[in-house]
Amino acid sequence: MSETPPAAEKNLTQISGELSIPLGQVRATAGLLEEGATVPFIARYRKEATGSLDEVAVIAIRDRMTQLKELDARRAAIVKSLTERNLLTPELETKVNDAPTMAELEDVYLPFRPKRRTKAMMAREKGLEPLALFILEQEPTSDPLTEAQGYVDPEKEVESAEDALAGARDIIAEIVNEDGDARAAMRALYQDQAILSSKVITGQEEAGAKFKDYYEASEPAATAAGHRILAIRRGAKEGHLIMRASPPQEEALAILEKMFVKADDPCGEQVKLAITDGYKRLLGPAMEVELRLALRKRAEEEAVKVFAENLRELLMAAPLGPKRVLAIDPGFRTGCKVACLNRQGDLLHHGVIHIMGGGARQEAAATLRHLVDVYKIEAIAVGNGTASRETEELVRSLEFKDVIVVMVSEAGASVYSASEVARQEFPDLDLTVRGAVSIGRRLIDPLSELVKIDPKSIGVGQYQHDIDQGQLSRSLDDVVVSCVNSVGVEVNTASPQLLAAVSGLGPSLAQNIVAHREANGPFQKRGELLKVPRLGPKAFEQAAGFLRIRDGENPLDASAVHPESYPLVEKMAQDLACQLEDLIRDTNLRQGIKPESYVSDEVGLPTINDILAELAKPGRDPRESFEAFSFAEGVHTLEDLQVGMRLPGVITNVTNFGAFVDVGVHNDGLVHISQMADHFVRDPRQEVKVHQTVEVVVIGLDLDRGRVSLSMKTDPFADLTGRERGSEGRPARKKGKGPRQQQKQRRDAPQPFNNAFSRAFEKLNKS
Numbered sequence: 001m002s003e004t005p006p007a008a009e010k011n012l013t014q015i016s017g018e019l020s021i022p023l024g025q026v027r028a029t030a031g032l033l034e035e036g037a038t039v040p041f042i043a044r045y046r047k048e049a050t051g052s053l054d055e056v057a058v059i060a061i062r063d064r065m066t067q068l069k070e071l072d073a074r075r076a077a078i079v080k081s082l083t084e085r086n087l088l089t090p091e092l093e094t095k096v097n098d099a100p101t102m103a104e105l106e107d108v109y110l111p112f113r114p115k116r117r118t119k120a121m122m123a124r125e126k127g128l129e130p131l132a133l134f135i136l137e138q139e140p141t142s143d144p145l146t147e148a149q150g151y152v153d154p155e156k157e158v159e160s161a162e163d164a165l166a167g168a169r170d171i172i173a174e175i176v177n178e179d180g181d182a183r184a185a186m187r188a189l190y191q192d193q194a195i196l197s198s199k200v201i202t203g204q205e206e207a208g209a210k211f212k213d214y215y216e217a218s219e220p221a222a223t224a225a226g227h228r229i230l231a232i233r234r235g236a237k238e239g240h241l242i243m244r245a246s247p248p249q250e251e252a253l254a255i256l257e258k259m260f261v262k263a264d265d266p267c268g269e270q271v272k273l274a275i276t277d278g279y280k281r282l283l284g285p286a287m288e289v290e291l292r293l294a295l296r297k298r299a300e301e302e303a304v305k306v307f308a309e310n311l312r313e314l315l316m317a318a319p320l321g322p323k324r325v326l327a328i329d330p331g332f333r334t335g336c337k338v339a340c341l342n343r344q345g346d347l348l349h350h351g352v353i354h355i356m357g358g359g360a361r362q363e364a365a366a367t368l369r370h371l372v373d374v375y376k377i378e379a380i381a382v383g384n385g386t387a388s389r390e391t392e393e394l395v396r397s398l399e400f401k402d403v404i405v406v407m408v409s410e411a412g413a414s415v416y417s418a419s420e421v422a423r424q425e426f427p428d429l430d431l432t433v434r435g436a437v438s439i440g441r442r443l444i445d446p447l448s449e450l451v452k453i454d455p456k457s458i459g460v461g462q463y464q465h466d467i468d469q470g471q472l473s474r475s476l477d478d479v480v481v482s483c484v485n486s487v488g489v490e491v492n493t494a495s496p497q498l499l500a501a502v503s504g505l506g507p508s509l510a511q512n513i514v515a516h517r518e519a520n521g522p523f524q525k526r527g528e529l530l531k532v533p534r535l536g537p538k539a540f541e542q543a544a545g546f547l548r549i550r551d552g553e554n555p556l557d558a559s560a561v562h563p564e565s566y567p568l569v570e571k572m573a574q575d576l577a578c579q580l581e582d583l584i585r586d587t588n589l590r591q592g593i594k595p596e597s598y599v600s601d602e603v604g605l606p607t608i609n610d611i612l613a614e615l616a617k618p619g620r621d622p623r624e625s626f627e628a629f630s631f632a633e634g635v636h637t638l639e640d641l642q643v644g645m646r647l648p649g650v651i652t653n654v655t656n657f658g659a660f661v662d663v664g665v666h667n668d669g670l671v672h673i674s675q676m677a678d679h680f681v682r683d684p685r686q687e688v689k690v691h692q693t694v695e696v697v698v699i700g701l702d703l704d705r706g707r708v709s710l711s712m713k714t715d716p717f718a719d720l721t722g723r724e725r726g727s728e729g730r731p732a733r734k735k736g737k738g739p740r741q742q743q744k745q746r747r748d749a750p751q752p753f754n755n756a757f758s759r760a761f762e763k764l765n766k767s
Helices: 007-019 023-034 039-045 055-084 090-098 102-112 119-125 129-137 144-149 161-178 180-193 209-214 226-237 249-260 266-315 358-374 388-397 413-417 420-425 431-444 446-450 469-487 496-500 507-520 526-531 537-546 563-575 580-585 587-591 605-616 739-748 754-765
Strands: 195-200 216-220 241-246 325-329 336-341 347-353 379-383 404-408 646-655 658-662 669-672 693-702 707-711
Touching: 007 023, 007 055, 023 039, 023 055, 039 055, 039 469, 039 537, 055 090, 055 102, 090 102, 102 180, 119 129, 119 161, 129 144, 129 161, 129 266, 144 161, 144 266, 161 180, 161 266, 180 249, 180 266, 195 209, 195 226, 209 216, 209 226, 216 226, 226 241, 226 266, 241 266, 249 266, 266 446, 266 469, 266 646, 325 358, 325 431, 336 358, 336 431, 347 358, 347 431, 358 388, 379 388, 379 431, 388 404, 404 431, 413 420, 413 431, 420 431, 431 446, 446 469, 496 507, 507 526, 526 537, 537 563, 563 580, 563 605, 580 587, 587 605, 669 693
Parallel strands: 325 379, 379 404, 669 707
Antiparallel strands: 195 216, 195 241, 325 336, 336 347, 646 658, 646 693, 658 669, 693 707
């Protein structure tokens, strides 16, 4: 008989089965993680060891390892507790070691866990346990009432046979509650058939109006959407709603009675009474708490996934690249803050212009012309906050030749402006000027600028304040690290914040790199990084492939080829009798390379193919090419919109219930999931992504609440009746009504999908 594998190997075997990844690949990945290798490094440079697992698989292995280690730690604590109290038997130890989940482990421990004084404890102290066991046996012809007479003892506060039976039932109720099979059966019932319901607390109808959709709601818990779960939880937490999650009681009792009731006789009746009491008082509430925690965990995982995917799209948005930029942070009362940046994003000039009033507007136009001319501006970035459309309109009216005008998201700019990072960069500048600089830099390179901001402040999530902040931070940090390392970092120009996200570095080493760079000048080759204080061989191994040195001594330093592979590339060049530069420049030379010829015990085909792909486009930026976008002319405010308008827009946020779109009116409109496509949409993220440009149709307006309902369908009004539709699928214009009357009629009339829009908009606003 083979030995029981050690806990670590057992966990790896379990992970292999759960993730459907061969055990050898899981073992190799776990080993690399234990040695301190980062996820990007493992996925990019250790493909032979892991079988080419991508970052998603490596993260899944890492996270599951952490969870199983926590389970093992709890297992060890339970064994220690049982041992110290002389309760551990070989059979119990086996059950503890074999429990596959935290819930089942706690079920095993429940009967032995130190607990507060319970009804069952008090009944046992009165000597009623034998009576309880007698009743549970349910022997034929046994009479519980007669048996109970022998336990009457006024000195023990057992005044009658009924008192004795009540105490015995308390003991039976606890036995049922602590039975592992009973808890497993109830857990399965709650998971499969529980109904998630909510109702408003009397007197809270007005105070909890934002939760109106949940005043009387119910749906199967197993299929409840994450955003609805979080909304109900918030309503309950704020004292407006009552939340329940349980199956029909009769079904639960039927399962328990089948397990514990052996006969239809007086003893059986006593057991039924005990089961009903135990379920209502002990087992049911325990299972409901467990289910609610499971629902919360599932909802949080969904919300974290939404946030992470949106953040990735935002970070990987196409950069304009090194251009001279004039950045404008718009404003009415205090004016527009203006900042001129060079191609590296360094601040050259800042000032204020005012766009309100004829004289001020003319002066602003003259100032802008002067700045564009003096600083040879190539692009103008306008923040998308208050007064953005008015500012954009002024800039475009000046018709600068060969200067592109771009609306840039301000999300998180105010957080950056007040941060320690901004104070260190611009200690003598006002917060608003720092914001303008950030807007301009976002246009040049969104990734380099956004890494300076806490990802949670960028605002592309849903219910982000209702979920586990540690879990959210870990997930978003993974996204930032993944994006930074996939793009690569220019070591001679990168900020400390950008360098800190590089594999193997972190804030301390990033600061050391910048300090060394400032003291000794630009790095000429990757090997010089080893001269940086505290940057040893291990950190160099993890980071070097993701750091770029352009125009350095070795052309490979500008690529993603890892220094450990330099000898292999040099051998390729030697075999072809050419220089490294020729190998990179000449496609025909590379085509003469036979990858199989360079396979060895250390290097396999995956790495060789990666090297050849990198030589073809060394240091290639994986982000898409920049394309300028413009909103529709003449549309600046909600009042400029009409139902039926078809407009260009930019996706600003994607949630489980739809996507929010900026159409240039300061209020993002909602494309509800039901309006995202002509076909059924299960997941909005399969249809759109943050920063994507789309064409939408206005299908509903609520001017009082500042809401816009949009559609991406070919014919969003197809569901309206013939009398309601015009020849082109829009609401028919009624005879004798002019354009303004028609617009008012459309706004005043009940609009399709407004209710769905309102509900979804409220859900996002709660975060």
